[in-house]
Amino acid sequence: MGKKDESSAPKIFVVSDGRGDTCNQLVQAALVQFQGQRFELARRAEVRTAAVVEAIVTQAAELHAVIFYTLVSSDTRDAMKATAEKLLVPTVDVLGPSFSALHDLFKSAPQHTPGLLYASDRERFDRIDAIDYTLKHDDGQRPHELDEADVVLVGVSRASKSSTCFYLAYAGIRAANVPLVPGVPPPPQLLNLDPDRVIGLRINVMRLRTVREARAQRLRLDPTHDYVDKRDVAREVLEANKMMDRNGWRSIDVSYIAVEETAREVIALRELKGNIHW
Numbered sequence: 001m002g003k004k005d006e007s008s009a010p011k012i013f014v015v016s017d018g019r020g021d022t023c024n025q026l027v028q029a030a031l032v033q034f035q036g037q038r039f040e041l042a043r044r045a046e047v048r049t050a051a052v053v054e055a056i057v058t059q060a061a062e063l064h065a066v067i068f069y070t071l072v073s074s075d076t077r078d079a080m081k082a083t084a085e086k087l088l089v090p091t092v093d094v095l096g097p098s099f100s101a102l103h104d105l106f107k108s109a110p111q112h113t114p115g116l117l118y119a120s121d122r123e124r125f126d127r128i129d130a131i132d133y134t135l136k137h138d139d140g141q142r143p144h145e146l147d148e149a150d151v152v153l154v155g156v157s158r159a160s161k162s163s164t165c166f167y168l169a170y171a172g173i174r175a176a177n178v179p180l181v182p183g184v185p186p187p188p189q190l191l192n193l194d195p196d197r198v199i200g201l202r203i204n205v206m207r208l209r210t211v212r213e214a215r216a217q218r219l220r221l222d223p224t225h226d227y228v229d230k231r232d233v234a235r236e237v238l239e240a241n242k243m244m245d246r247n248g249w250r251s252i253d254v255s256y257i258a259v260e261e262t263a264r265e266v267i268a269l270r271e272l273k274g275n276i277h278w
Helices: 022-033 050-063 074-087 096-106 116-120 122-137 142-146 162-172 205-219 230-247 259-270
Strands: 011-015 040-042 066-070 091-093 152-155 175-179 199-201 249-254
Touching: 011 022, 022 040, 022 066, 022 074, 050 066, 050 074, 050 259, 066 074, 066 162, 074 091, 122 162, 122 175, 142 175, 152 162, 152 259, 162 175, 199 230, 199 259, 205 230, 249 259
Parallel strands: 011 040, 011 066, 066 091, 152 175, 152 199, 199 249
Antiparallel strands: none
16 A cells, blocks of 8 residues: 555545455556555445445545446446546446446346345355454464454463364354463453353363473473473363363363364354354
8 A cells, every 4th residue: 555644645545335355456456557656545345325425426526536446236336427527536437347348248237236246255255354363363462352253262282272263264263262371360351251252172181291292392392391290281271270160161172182173162162153164
């Protein structure tokens, strides 16, 4: 995007009755040929009424902006053309030529139904959004955004929280995870969540030590390190389990089940709609 702090930069409006991704991508592709030019780009999505279109064009006229738009409804398209002509605002109808060519080919008019592209590819869009969210909220990152998650997984280190989250994300579920660390209070944002949105992953001491010992060898940690010491691991597991019970978080014993099965149980507990195909 161009530099936003320079008010003299030319203005570009991207207007759509959907998410605006198609129109924005086309504009970005064209802007590649104008590298070094300053500009300000503003997106206006979900534009579904003539009144909103007229307000956007009026603003564009005041800012001497150019409007690129993907509108499929005849009402909003007519409003865009009429208002832009009246206020002398230059516009680019991104879909217009395609509608005309396909109308001539099929000998039929388009449906004029906004949002069909997103609806037809909703699963892919949801998966991309979920993966992006999960990447940004792995291992306790961005706790202030936990309330945006479909589910938050908690548990000790190496209880398969991250791997389970990524299975869930691939199914279109926004999953975050927060580690339960001995002596470290969990973030207040986690404690403020509805307990039903948090799922604890429990693991027995023997299994956890086995997993950690393999990792400790790769990291060349001392065999007596707290990370793998039997008493310390037992204390950590006990403390985490007590915290789950104390906060009313439902839990799953993941000691001897595969990650995909853990993901299935999470979906069942939260009654989520996940597109898991394995």
